[in-house]
Amino acid sequence: MTSNLQKILVAQGGGPTAVINQSLVGVVLEARRHKGIDRVYGARHGVRGIVDEDFVDLTQETSHNLELVAATPGSALGSTRDKPDLAYCERIFRVLRAHGIGHFFYIGGNDSSDTVRIVSQQAQAAGYPLRCIHIPKTIDNDLVGNDHTPGFPSAARFVAQAFAGANLDNAALPGVYLAVVMGRHAGFLTAASALGKKFPDDGPHLIYLPERTFVLEQFLADVQAMQRRHGRCVIAVSEGIHDASGAPILAQLAQDLERDAHGNVQLSGTGALADLLCAEIKQKLGIQRVRGDTFGYLQRSFIGCVSDVDQREAREVGEKAVQFAMWGDRDGSVAIQRTGYYSADYSLLPLDAVAGQTRVMDDAFISPSGTDVTDAFRLYLRPLLGSGLSDAYRLRPAPVAKVLHSGG
């Protein structure tokens, strides 16, 4: 049964990305051309804005400004980390019913898909005709049922470009360079660092993913071996690396771990993990020049680093969400499937098939050593990064014969 109500509501949840506003604008512009819809509301700061009745009328925004907002990173409506429970959902229903809203679109990641699932169940239980569609977004690329998720390609592009540049810097002033990349459970974004490599001796020389157990002694042996081979070493480390028990390596350092409402440990917004690992390298290996960076919020917020493929697909998942809602007859989560190299199509998955689950990297994407990616991963990621990627060139060897030191 398709709702006869005349209003739709769209909201954004979780961490902003470079392209989440494309999905928002995809929903708004597509909804505005449907005769059955006379109002498009946006909730400010996700589900929080629903319970607070903090709505804006997107029907009154110009198409021109919507296009400009679409090209702007961040969440234009604002976001939230709230995860609704039963009582929270009751409040959501009261508001939706009071405003005559029949379609709810929530753009977000794992936690947001779970929110949509709960709201959908509550709506059914309450007999309220609400169509609930989850629209995927996450830089971690950890939604199941998707070839990849909007937001990830642009963040991956940032990580690849960052390592391409860091490798050049490190080649000029050799030493150990280590950078910590976002990704709590899935290593896709850290693995994207490999796409910054061009020449065989380029970094990153070592990549540490949450899909593999991190053993400090092995890490130090790996770094020492690369340092001896190349006279330098560039390392990509996922913020989610953990020991055999699953405990975060960072937990060995931090005494007060901040947890959010979802029970997640705060891994971002601190340079502690990079500093800890650098200190270990200095102390245990006696390497003098060791530098650590933490890409932090730059990798999801930096303006001016976006994949055109990601932009297009983020727009399309928003458009498709409205089409599925208006022409279909079920709730669900929009998913991206790869149909060619490179082409994508969209489907609607059951919310139960997506919500509350976490996708990690296939074994086929990780080299047997556990510290590199495979060609399968490079082929998987490359088209997503989009066009116009910067390339690195080097001088060709043309050594000049020594005059004074010619004897050696």
Added chain:
Amino acid sequence: MTSNLQKILVAQGGGPTAVINQSLVGVVLEARRHKGIDRVYGARHGVRGIVDEDFVDLTQETSHNLELVAATPGSALGSTRDKPDLAYCERIFRVLRAHGIGHFFYIGGNDSSDTVRIVSQQAQAAGYPLRCIHIPKTIDNDLVGNDHTPGFPSAARFVAQAFAGANLDNAALPGVYLAVVMGRHAGFLTAASALGKKFPDDGPHLIYLPERTFVLEQFLADVQAMQRRHGRCVIAVSEGIHDASGAPILAQLAQDLERDAHGNVQLSGTGALADLLCAEIKQKLGIQRVRGDTFGYLQRSFIGCVSDVDQREAREVGEKAVQFAMWGDRDGSVAIQRTGYYSADYSLLPLDAVAGQTRVMDDAFISPSGTDVTDAFRLYLRPLLGSGLSDAYRLRPAPVAKVLHSGG
């Protein structure tokens, strides 16, 4: 007296930048068209490569590949932090004389200009006809006698874009966001964060520069005031902030300060300062969501973020260096002067006028509060950032009347 020798040598010193290879290629291509020069050598890893006789023959490189290298960040010849003393310079002379080199071009910052000055003096003292030209490069923008220095505009563009994005992220998920920016003594790069602002309530809301004394209590009061006004606060902090005695704030935290051969404390490559300041904000102000980033090496090495104005000028200082050397009759440091809004010209300053000195921000560039920049600074910096900067747009307010909460 212009040297009759037929070879020139070029080298790169100090931290790499996004455009230092433009200057290298400017020297090489300009030198190759002069009839008086039959070989263009490059020293690998700066002055270290000279004493090691580690030269490459750039006369044998294709123009096509040189152009591609010019567009690549990093130091294509490699760099060094070595600062030659008397004995080091004696070794340099022996090598230069043995190879028949008559012109020495060194691309670098403060420390490199001092190296050129020492080498020039030693050459004169030894009666060796060596033309020594310093070519400016520094992301810190701290060379005296220059309107600005190549490398700074591209790094400033990175910082401005990073804060433009961080501000959008922070607006979506409000809290305190603090990022530490490079700049040991000069605040230009940190101040560039202000160019990421568009709307009056955009961050950065507070900017802390090494040109002003940092007082922790005042800092906390500033943050609290901004948090109350905007419900959030974005802060730019220079790595070089110091107390009234000149001691780095970081020194209050770090126990083992690493110093390089120039006696500089290592301020980059660690997230300690951001983490310290965030901890203070959490503890003293009781604000829950506080995130700190350290831009680290990204701001000087990120590939794909470059100012076209910076590229052009970096190329020109290299070209002009060769022209000054061939057609002039004195050693010196190439300097950029502003001649219009926006246009630049180049002159050759005496090495003594540049070497060993540090330029900091004019008082006219810093607001009376000490935590913001003036319009004079915005006008100064804007044309340097180049074309094609990303812009941020937002939804216009169109609130929907509350139904349930209409009573308040």
